[in-house]
Amino acid sequence: MTFLQxxxxxxxxxxxxxxxxxxxxxxxxxxxxxxxxxxxxxxCGKTTLLxxxxxxxxxxxxxxxxxxxxxxxxxxxxxxxMLQQDYLFPWKTIEENVTIGLKMMERNTKTxxxxxxxxxxxxxxxxxxxxxxxxxxxxxxxxxxxxxxxxVNPKILLLDEPFSALDYQSKLKLxxxxxxxxxxxxxxxxxVTHDIGEAIAMSERVFLxxxxxxxxxxxxxxxxxxxxxxxxxxxxxxxxxxxxxxIWKELESxx
Amino acid sequence: xxxxxxxxxxxxxxKEKRFVRLYQxxxxxxxxxxxxxxxxxxxxxxxxxxxxxxxWQTFIEKVxxxxxxxxxxxxxxxxxxxxxxxxxxxxxxxxxxxxxxxxSKVLDPYLVILNAMPKVALGPILIVALGPGYFSIIxxxxxxxxxxxxxxxxxxxxxxxxxxxxxxxTFGATRxxxxxxxxxPASFPTIISTLKVNVGLSWVGVIVxxxxxxxxxxxxxxxxxxxxxxxxxxxxxxxIIAFFATIMYQVVELVxxxxxxNNG
Numbered sequence: 021m022t023f024l025q026x027x028x029x030x031x032x033x034x035x036x037x038x039x040x041x042x043x044x045x046x047x048x049x050x051x052x053x054x055x056x057x058x059x060x061x062x063x064c065g066k067t068t069l070l071x072x073x074x075x076x077x078x079x080x081x082x083x084x085x086x087x088x089x090x091x092x093x094x095x096x097x098x099x100x101x102m103l104q105q106d107y108l109f110p111w112k113t114i115e116e117n118v119t120i121g122l123k124m125m126e127r128n129t130k131t132x133x134x135x136x137x138x139x140x141x142x143x144x145x146x147x148x149x150x151x152x153x154x155x156x157x158x159x160x161x162x163x164x165x166x167x168x169x170x171x172v173n174p175k176i177l178l179l180d181e182p183f184s185a186l187d188y189q190s191k192l193k194l195x196x197x198x199x200x201x202x203x204x205x206x207x208x209x210x211x212v213t214h215d216i217g218e219a220i221a222m223s224e225r226v227f228l229x230x231x232x233x234x235x236x237x238x239x240x241x242x243x244x245x246x247x248x249x250x251x252x253x254x255x256x257x258x259x260x261x262x263x264x265x266x267i268w269k270e271l272e273s274x275x
Numbered sequence: 276x277x278x279x280x281x282x283x284x285x286x287x288x289x290k291e292k293r294f295v296r297l298y299q300x301x302x303x304x305x306x307x308x309x310x311x312x313x314x315x316x317x318x319x320x321x322x323x324x325x326x327x328x329x330x331w332q333t334f335i336e337k338v339x340x341x342x343x344x345x346x347x348x349x350x351x352x353x354x355x356x357x358x359x360x361x362x363x364x365x366x367x368x369x370x371x372x373x374x375x376x377x378x379s380k381v382l383d384p385y386l387v388i389l390n391a392m393p394k395v396a397l398g399p400i401l402i403v404a405l406g407p408g409y410f411s412i413i414x415x416x417x418x419x420x421x422x423x424x425x426x427x428x429x430x431x432x433x434x435x436x437x438x439x440x441x442x443x444x445t446f447g448a449t450r451x452x453x454x455x456x457x458x459x460p461a462s463f464p465t466i467i468s469t470l471k472v473n474v475g476l477s478w479v480g481v482i483v484x485x486x487x488x489x490x491x492x493x494x495x496x497x498x499x500x501x502x503x504x505x506x507x508x509x510x511x512x513x514x515i516i517a518f519f520a521t522i523m524y525q526v527v528e529l530v531x532x533x534x535x536x537n538n539g
Contacts, residue, residue, distance in 0.1 A: 074445055101445035107438050111460045120456065121446035172446060 023052035023208050024073065024176060029082035031068055041233040042068050046082070048227065048236060050208060055199070057211045057219035057226045059267075061274060065234030066212045070178050073210065074101045087175060100174030100207075102182040106165040108153040114140070114164055115149035121172035139167040143197060159190030166198060170205065177202065177209040183218065195222055195251040216267050220260060221251035226267060230274045237274065240267055325507045330514065333507040346512075350481060350492040351519060353409060357416020358477035358523070362470060364417065365424025372425070373432040373458065374450070390426060394419040395483045402488050412484035412492075419480035420473040431465035432458050467531045474523045478516065 031043040042065040050056055058066040072079045075091050084091040086098065108117045118139055119132040140146055143163040145156075153161055162182060169177060179198070183191040199222055202209050213219050219226045224247050230237040242263065246254045254260055307327045313319045314326030321329075337343035372379040398415060405411035435458050443453045485494025493512045500508030 076441065076444060099445060101442070103438055103441070105438070107436070107442050109439065109457065109460070111463075120443075123456075124443065124446045124448045124452055 021052050022049045023054070023087055024050040024210070025085040026069075026073070027083040027085070029069070029072065029079045029084070031065065031072065031079045031081075043072075043079070044233040044235050046234070046236050048239075050210065052087075052208055053206045054225070055202065055209045055211070055223045057213055057223040058229060059213055059216060059219050059226060059271070060229030060234070060237070061231045061271070062214070063234075064229040064231040066229055067180055069229075069234070070101075070180055070210065070212050073176075074099050074178050098175040100169035100172065100177045102165055102169050102177065102179045104181045105185050106153070106158075106161040108161055108164055108168070110153050112152075113149065114145075114151050114153065114156070117153065117164060118149075118168045118171050121168060125172065135171055136167075139171055140164075142170075142201065143167050157190070158186055159194060162186060162190075162194055163197065166194075166201065170201070170207075175208065177207050179209060179211040181213055182211075184214075191218075192252055192255075198222070199251055216264055216271070217255065217260075218251075220246065220263050220267070221254040228267065228270055228274075238270055240270075322504070323506055325510050329507045330511045333511050337508075337511070343515075346492055346496055347515060347519070349409070349489075350485065350494065350516075353412050353484070353492065354416055354477050354481045354519075354523070357413045357481055358420070358473055360413065361417035361420035361477060362424055362466075362473050365421045365469075366428050366466060368421070368425040369428035369432060370454070372429050373454070379429070386422060386426060389422045394422075395480065398483060398487045401484075407488040412481055412489060415484035416477040416480035420469075420476040423476070424469050424473060427469045428462065428466055431462040435461040463534055467527070467534060470527045470530070471524065474520065474527055478520050482516070 026046055026048050029043055029046040030041070032039050032041045034040075042063075046069060058069065060066055071077060073084055073091075075084075108114075109120070112120065115133065115136045118136040122132050122135065136149060137146070140149060143166060145160060145163060145167075148156060148160070148164075153164070156164065162185075165182070182198075183194055186194065195218065211219065211222060220242060224242055226240040226242065227236060228238045228240065229235065240263070243259055246257055246259060246263070249257060310324070311327045314321050314324060314329075334343070372382065395415070397418065401411045401414050401418070405414055439457045439461065440453050443457055448456070481492075482494040482497070485492040486498050489495040493516055496512040497509050500506060500512065
């Protein structure tokens with residue numbers, strides 16, 4: 021069943037001197053519970069596309085449907101967005117950070133503490149609720165950011181290179197945690213990344229975009245055998261290198 | 276082994292602190308001692324530069340006849356109110372500008388003009404408009420810090436990493452919620468540092484205001500002392516101003532410590 025549908029999306033940025041076309045004729049559909057990745061050279065507009073799906077600003081042309089409903093700009097708590105860095109609020113405790121989304125939506129704060137504790141348990145940081153972000157490592161902070169995103173129970177998760185600021189070890193661990201958590205909650209997710217390996221390891225399908233202007237170039241289906249494994253295991257699997265080569269060649273051909 | 280090294284390090288820190296304090300004290304003693312000696316031996320004109328003992332005598336005199344408490348009280352009241360009013364109003368205008376980007380574009384050149392203008396030059400107009408009393412002096416104390424507060428705080432609001440707002444937007448936060456939860460707390464350090472500047476500015480505004488019009492207050496004492504050529508009075512007022520300005524600054528630093536501690 022289609023959950024997220026993009027219909028003929030065009031987008032241009034306007035500045036004083038020029039209008040720059042960043043996205044041209046993007047149409048795609050993503051199933052409910054599916055995990056997909058957007059990859060492509062820099063300037064292919066993948067982050068712009070993600071922002072449009074998140075409702076941060078409207079596309080110049082085209083329509084976005086989530087769960088059959090057309091997306092209105094902003095005030096869309098059904099969407100969870102994770103950025104390159106954690107962007108935890110340094111003046112709030114971890115618990116307050118996790119529940120900030122809930123606080124924006126409802127005034128009743130009684131249940132928030134319970135939700136926060138449950139989520140922190142889920143991401144393996146049960147005892148940090150009263151700490152401040154500066155007391156946590158980069159990996160831990162990004163895990164808290166994941167908890168904050170999940171707290172509002174979004175229908176779809178948009179991940180904008182959320183692992184790019186982490187060291188390699190934390191990145192691998194967090195990849196596993198994200199996939200595991202999203203599977204457990206049956207969430208639909210879109211990951212934007214420049215790392216082919218990450219895309220293969222985490223997703224079911226990989227959308228390759230070409231640049232100037234950004235167009236959807238090709239869609240790769242990740243073999244079923246890899247889809248069932250955790251991201252870490254995928255990287256060890258013999259077919260991983262094969263898939264990597266296929267996508268790499270295609271990416272190279274874009275120049 | 277580590278323990279002894281750590282103890283040595285702590286002792287070194289202590290020693291350094293004592294050393295700093297000692298020299299600070301020596302400077303103070305040299306200043307007042309030197310002043311006294313120069314004045315005693317008439318190397319400086321006693322009539323103009325007075326001497327610590329004479330200033331002290333004047334101080335005792337003014338305290339015992341009860342007039343000093345009145346003057347200090349009036350000036351402190353005016354300064355504190357002017358300081359708080361200037362900071363709050365300045366911050367409020369900054370909030371309005373943040374709220375309406377269009378308004379901020381429209382008002383931009385006027386802010387520049389108002390900021391460049393020496394506010395004390397408005398003194399006579401203020402006095403005529405508001406009457407020669409506490410009110411116009413407080414207005415001077417406030418006016419002198421409003422515009423610079425507006426500019427600095429507004430710049431801080433705009434400088435907050437937009438990604439923090441983005442996070443809030445994805446949660447469907449309203450503009451007011453974004454302001455309260457993100458923009459304001461993220462700008463607290465800047466607001467505090469403008470407080471520190473405003474302490475000094477408010478003193479300038481109030482003292483100049485008192486020069487112009489007052490019949491009470493430390494600024495009045497300075498002008499009065501100058502007119503009757505009683506420089507004991509002038510220097511005493513100066514020292515008292517220095518003392519209370521320092522106290523106010525320390526209070527602001529205390530507030531800063533409390534806020535920043537909760538602020539990460």
